[in-house]
Amino acid sequence: MAITTTDRPDSPAGRRSRGGDVLAARRRRSAAKSLGVVTALLAAFSVYAIIDGGLTLYLQRVIDGATNGVLYGMVALALVLVFKATGVINFAQGAMAMFGTFLAFTAVDKWAVPLVVAILIGMVLSAGAAAGIERVLIRPFDPSNHLPIIIVTLALYLALNALAALLWGFDPRGFPTLFPTGSDDYLSIGGARLYYTKLGTALVAVAVVVALHLTLSRSRLGLAFRCVASNVESSRLLGVHIGRTVQSSWAIAAAVGTLAGCLAAPTTYLDPTFMDKILIYAFAAATLGGLDSIAGALVGGVVTGLAIALLTGYIPWLGGEFALGCAFFVIIAVLQFKPSGLLGRRTQDRV
Amino acid sequence: MSRSTWQRRLVTLAIAMVTVASAVACSHEEAKQAAEEQKCGPSTSEPAQAGNPPSDGTVPTPNPDAKNWGLSEGCVYTGPGDFELDLSDCPSSWDNNAGITAEEIRLFTSMPHSGALAAYGAISGGIKTYLDYVNENGGIQGRKVTIDVKDDQYQPDQTRKNVEEAVQSGDYAASYAVLGSPNNLNLVDYTNKNCVGHYMVAASDNEFGDPTNNPWTTGFGLDYYNESGIWASWIKERFPQGAKVATISIGNALGQAYINGFKRAVEHTDGIEIVDEQTNDVTAPNVDNEVTSAAASKADVVVLAEAGTFCTQAIGAIEKSSWDPVVVAAQPCAQIQTTYAPLGEQGLTGNGTNVVRYYYAPTDPDNPHQDFAKLYTDTVSAAGLDPNNAQIANGWFWAWYIVQSLQDASTMKGGLTRANINIAVHSYESTYPLMVDGVVGKVSGTEDAYPFEAGGMYTYTGATPQKTGGFEPAGPLIDNSGELGNWEKAQNG
Structure with a gap:
């Protein structure tokens, strides 16, 4: 997908100077510009919104939108992880996250382990399962031919949904949360309520993004991810183990997805379709953020969440049913005007 | 002689043809009658043995x-x-x-x-x-x-x-x-x-x-119209001085049918005003945005025409908000195990939600x-x-x-x-x-096509985050019998 200049052999002490890298500088400028445009649009709309409905309502909508957006961003993150390493969108990402969340739920409900441990169990199990799925269902296919792999992920989506329905049924279930849930456990911001559950979820999401960004931008694994996504043949010649790289991306993505599921489930409630609904918006978030940018996924998620909350909230004739339209609009607009997204890398082909 | 033979043959042939034609016509008439008998006639079988329902009222007896x-x-x-x-x-x-x-x-x-x-x-x-x-x-x-x-x-x-x-x-x-x-x-x-x-x-x-x-x-x-009609009657009883109502409905035929029925009932009820209508997409991850918008209307009553997880999400989000309306929820939101039990993990209860009941589940403790x-x-x-x-x-x-x-x-x-x-x-x-x-x-022919037109409003009460509650009557039975009639009348207001 992109030409990477990280770890250029002639960089002094392994790090390049800021001004020395024309591509990176251009990318930063482009990202700053796009973020600026989005922020300006949001700000302009916010002025109208506050005049129209008052500050408290506006803040509540921003909180609703941003906290929902964080969930979209977390799932988008899982999509991005697989995309970064394979150039493929995993349509089963939501279903895998749902399954992992059900595993964590079973651990809490049946084995009575503490929630943190249960979530970790769910993450580890789903990472292991994803590694297995990759080895058995994905690796037999040519990694440079994306279509068959995408079809396999669609089949996997259907299979996991059916299996979860069989095992756990369709009745919604409550999922415990890591954060306090008392009726007074919220921050009051100008009269709007930000519950600790949602605040905590957002903080965890930011922490995960920072951790993954640091890990992948500074480790051999991250480099291998980009290498494989960029060109399978060259990566093989350079000695990158394609299978293992793709496998680890699937495993990490599944673990992140399960974490996202466990953070979303307390407020969306748990049933076999609960992640499908988030996945649609996660596609929009990932596209908006730039499909290969980890930070972009979260930014894209939050912007998508805010756009939905503000547009459907303040433009009455749009109504809540337009939420999906918003997501669709975001995807089309990004693909049309800025295919690399807010923070993604622009594709450059050598002629 | 030859002439008379020729004439005789013709006459014989003519008579034979008439005979055959009338025989065919008769049998056709018989077949037609048989078909008509098969189509419209009475029962052709008698029960082999007479049976009487038990007298303890566990099997309905003929009217x-x-x-x-x-x-x-x-x-x-x-x-x-x-x-x-x-x-x-x-x-x-x-x-x-x-x-x-x-x-x-x-x-x-x-x-x-x-x-x-x-x-x-x-x-x-x-x-x-x-x-x-x-x-x-x-x-x-x-x-x-x-x-x-x-x-x-x-x-x-x-x-x-x-x-x-x-x-x-x-x-x-x-x-x-x-x-x-x-x-x-x-x-x-x-x-x-x-x-x-x-x-x-x-x-x-x-x-x-x-x-x-x-x-x-x-x-x-x-049916949806009678249920939402009972909501309107109950809201009127509860707020004799008038009430502002917000609605939150699922964006499909179910939500639309409830809202159409409720609007029709509101038109027939003085003092009730629908001040805000929110509809959530069926693919929405949650209904937080819709609840925030409805809350901004500061309505006295909120009607939830939802189903499945959206019921639980809406009831939970309203309980968490600073808005404190009377909550009226549709039948799909009336199952204790599926709608209310999941709220407990969030430290919520769903207490105070009102639903229509017209028959008891056999396992209801208050049956x-x-x-x-x-x-x-x-x-x-x-x-x-x-x-x-x-x-x-x-x-x-x-x-x-x-x-x-x-x-x-x-x-x-x-x-x-x-x-x-x-x-x-x-x-x-x-x-x-x-x-x-x-x-x-x-039901009664074309005049009354809807079998159930009465019901009571019941309030969900007594739940804690640890255990589920139950339904208690929230007023006398509301009986709108005969008001709706049939689909033609219902459509014409």
């Missing part, structure tokens, strides 16, 4: 008025409430006695037994266990009633295929309790064109109550009809089914009213025929033992 209804003249059958059924337009091969023998009445149904909504299909287990109980206790005046269940995975096209196959087999008297709104809407034209009983559908849309245009289709249960509840629990458990499954309990409720109709049809003029079953499903008046006191299931 004494039923003997005045049924076969009237030629192909016309009549019932109360201006109801007239003319079989002349039915297909020529139509048989008034198909699926009915001296021993048996055969019905069929189509519902999901696999796929995402397979859980709804459990209703057939309830129907079958109650019919078995009736068959063991005298049956339908000596005849046993059986039902064949076909799986459609909730796919409307498959439902239609199942019904077409069943009709072509000629083995069944009628279809009954076919499940799902889209599935039944996809059948109405076919069943009414082919004179196929399409009775007591398991869908609450008001379209099914249209006896004038679709006499072969009948609805069942509390005053414990004898029948015990019969239900014992019978269902003996059949290896779960008595706590709400769909199985619904099956008993549904089955009670088809048994009532078949009992009535058996005593009508012309005996038990498919036409008389049609008259009977348009003319029953019967109280299922688990009805809330004062609620009667009653």
Whole structure:
């Protein structure tokens, strides 16, 4: 997908100077510009919104939108992880996250382990399962031919949904949360309520993004991810183990997805379709953020969440049913005007 | 001589031709009469043995008025409430006695037994266990009633295929309790064109109550318009000085039907004003945005026309908000285990939510009809089914009213025929033992096509995050009987 200049052999002490890298500088400028445009649009709309409905309502909508957006961003993150390493969108990402969340739920409900441990169990199990799925269902296919792999992920989506329905049924279930849930456990911001559950979820999401960004931008694994996504043949010649790289991306993505599921489930409630609904918006978030940018996924998620909350909230004739339209609009607009997204890398082909 | 022979032959031939022609005409007339007899005539079988229902009220007994209804003249059958059924337009091969023998009445149904909504299909287990109980206790005046269940995975096209196959087999008297709104809407034209009983559908849309245009289709249960009408009446009682109402509905046919019905009821009720309408997409991850918008209206009452997880999400989000409206929720939000129990993990309860109830689940602790509840629990458990499954309990409720109709049809003029079953499903008046006191299931021809028009509002109370609560009456029974009438009247305001 992109030409990477990280770890250029002639960089002094392994790090390049800021001004020395024309591509990176251009990318930063482009990202700053796009973020600026989005922020300006949001700000302009916010002025109208506050005049129209008052500050408290506006803040509540921003909180609703941003906290929902964080969930979209977390799932988008899982999509991005697989995309970064394979150039493929995993349509089963939501279903895998749902399954992992059900595993964590079973651990809490049946084995009575503490929630943190249960979530970790769910993450580890789903990472292991994803590694297995990759080895058995994905690796037999040519990694440079994306279509068959995408079809396999669609089949996997259907299979996991059916299996979860069989095992756990369709009745919604409550999922415990890591954060306090008392009726007074919220921050009051100008009269709007930000519950600790949602605040905590957002903080965890930011922490995960920072951790993954640091890990992948500074480790051999991250480099291998980009290498494989960029060109399978060259990566093989350079000695990158394609299978293992793709496998680890699937495993990490599944673990992140399960974490996202466990953070979303307390407020969306748990049933076999609960992640499908988030996945649609996660596609929009990932596209908006730039499909290969980890930070972009979260930014894209939050912007998508805010756009939905503000547009459907303040433009009455749009109504809540337009939420999906918003997501669709975001995807089309990004693909049309800025295919690399807010923070993604622009594709450059050598002629 | 030769001339006279020629003339004689001609005359003989002419006489022979006339004889043959009249014989053919006669037999054609006979065949026509036989076909007409098969199509419109009375019952051709008598029950092998007479059976009487038990006297303990666990099986409905025939309505004494039923003997005045049924076969009237030629192909016309009549019932109360201006109801007239003319079989002349039915297909020529139509048989008034198909699926009915001296021993048996055969019905069929189509519902999901696999796929995402397979859980709804459990209703057939309830129907079958109650019919078995009736068959063991005298049956339908000596005849046993059986039902064949076909799986459609909730796919409307498959439902239609199942019904077409069943009709072509000629083995069944009628279809009954076919499940799902889209599935039944996809059948109405076919069943009414082919004179196929399409009775007591398991869908609450008001379209099914249209006896004038679709006499072969009948609805069942509390329909959307009557339920939302009960909300409006109750809100008016609760806020005599007037109330501002916000609505939050799911963006599909279910939500739309509730909102249409509620708006119609509000137009007929002074003092209630709908100040805000929110609709969430069926693919929305949650309804936080809609609740925030509705809260901004500062309405006194919020109506939740939701289903599934959205019920729980909406009730939870309202409880967490600074808004404190009276919450009125639709039937899909009235299941304690699925709607309210999941709130506990969030430290919420759902206390204060108001729903319509018109019959008790047998397992409801406040159900005053414990004898029948015990019969239900014992019978269902003996059949290896779960008595706590709400769909199985619904099956008993549904089955009670088809048994009532078949009992009535058996005593009508012309005996038990498919036409008389049609008259009977348009003319029953019967109280299922688990009805809330004062609620009667009653239909009357074209005048009253909706069987349940009364119900009480009940408030969910006593829950803590650790344990679920129960429903308590929130005022006297609200009875809107006869106000809606039928689908034509409902549409015209």
